[in-house]
Amino acid sequence: MSSSPSWEKSMATWEGIQEAHERIAPRIHQTPVLRSATIDALCGAEIFFKCENLQKTGSFKIRGAANAIFSLPEKEAERGIITQSSGNHGAAIACAAAWRRVPAWIVMPKNAPLVKCQAVEAYGGKITFCEPRISARNEAAARVQSETGAVMIDPYDDDRIIAGQATAAKELLEEVGTLDAVLAPVSGGGLLGGTCLSAKQLQPEIRVYGCEPAKADDAYRSLQTGTIQTMDSSDTIADGLRASLAPRTFAILQKHLSAIFLVTEEEIIGAMKLIWGRLKVITEPSSAIALAPLLKPEVVQTISRGGAGSARPRIGVILSGGNVDLRALPF
């Protein structure tokens, strides 16, 4: 329709998601869906954890990065890839670029966790550090791009990235069947936006919720106010959730998202401890956040009431990453 706002034309399509899945499936893990009877009992729900923390490079980010890099024509790919990232997207770009045998330059904030910097370097990525502010990141990325001539792949504001991240929820729903709701963390909105697109396509009645640190509540405020809010820095323990929404991801969330749950630092750590202790998988704080709201009875009641009224709703939780410094655990 000619009256569609521009974002609708650029929104990642279901066809794009299916193509992305075919393109990346031979290169990535189909990650397991894990369950815990103890966590189910604590939450009063049946929870299905999609373990992208067990994905190659330790996070879902390889889905979008591999889709974007393997979508490029040879002429473009050979110029190399440039991106900016707080960590997991950088490692994923470095890894997928290595698979395609092209160079990768990664701009990272200088407060990024050491374990994430080491991962980028292990995959052969070349790091440029910058001040830990969005503006400084963008400036540094533009400068490195002009110096290298590499192709910029934005961490979120890119349909190929969103379509790639969407394949995690696609796999989850294809494996476990009907769910009442899916929860995922939100930072730039690539994972949460992609989750919305796959979930609403496969199960139109499903509700999708975002989970965000109260200390970095820019996505929450963006949806409240109707315009993208930014946050130039935050010291939340969820180091992967310090970015802000982009036009494409904001548009998807405005259209499809039911709500964003804000979570305290203590709640993030509590959820992380529970996942480590009960699910026995290593989960970073930015990832454990997606369980945290479900430990509050009123949240599960809200999800129950919104659906067919089942007393024990079926809920998907996307565990997004497992890259954490094992010598500096918060418990």
Place this chain on the structure above:
Amino acid sequence: MSSSPSWEKSMATWEGIQEAHERIAPRIHQTPVLRSATIDALCGAEIFFKCENLQKTGSFKIRGAANAIFSLPEKEAERGIITQSSGNHGAAIACAAAWRRVPAWIVMPKNAPLVKCQAVEAYGGKITFCEPRISARNEAAARVQSETGAVMIDPYDDDRIIAGQATAAKELLEEVGTLDAVLAPVSGGGLLGGTCLSAKQLQPEIRVYGCEPAKADDAYRSLQTGTIQTMDSSDTIADGLRASLAPRTFAILQKHLSAIFLVTEEEIIGAMKLIWGRLKVITEPSSAIALAPLLKPEVVQTISRGGAGSARPRIGVILSGGNVDLRALPF
């Protein structure tokens, strides 16, 4: 044959293993098989990790415990169950007894990790602590049995237990196809013995290896000398590997095992760190030990040469458990 030694008559059969699998499959997780490109490259092999650390109760022990307890006639089961365990078998017996709604009494050494004692109690098991010596454990178990009249289920020397533990390797081989070798930890020999029975039944050419702490090398010495060697105590970090072989498990290992690899404490910790960092799953020392030998090139070369001579052998590793105190990590 009348000339068979008595252990052959009592060895768990393939029929027993198949029945065990049917009995327990609805109650347990079919655990995922995980891979890591980095660990493969480090070892020069394709390694398939069967993640029993992600099993219900946090270890494979629920397989044998559930098989034994659900095999009991109602008249016997209602008397309750008694066993002795350094931790994981106790939690599994307590859990399976709770599923069957009968009481469970668990004799544990007083140096068992707190996290394992808490798990037994969480499943409703009643703990009696004893001195950390095999003799003291057996005495305490006999005393509690005479007081309660409960049915004793030995942690290893029981065909129902061995048949249950055998289902882990059965699942692994049914999922991944032909392997050159499988490695599993050895303590009382229930897991390793069961692994031998399933592996040799499904793939007669496969080699099965045990992994044991050099500080608790009683199974190694048993196979060397041809008689069961015991070790009354050990301070190895692999707290689950302090038991000794029993007549049934010793007979199976004598018949089917290719070798036992002895591993230092430092090698156990190194393997544990690698699994946590790369596979992103929580693995206890007693479980990480099964990767440790593969980090030595000469071991992988030995496995290569023993088979069809493939340069990059396909090796299964059974990660047996994930019950570890997160506040006392050895790295």
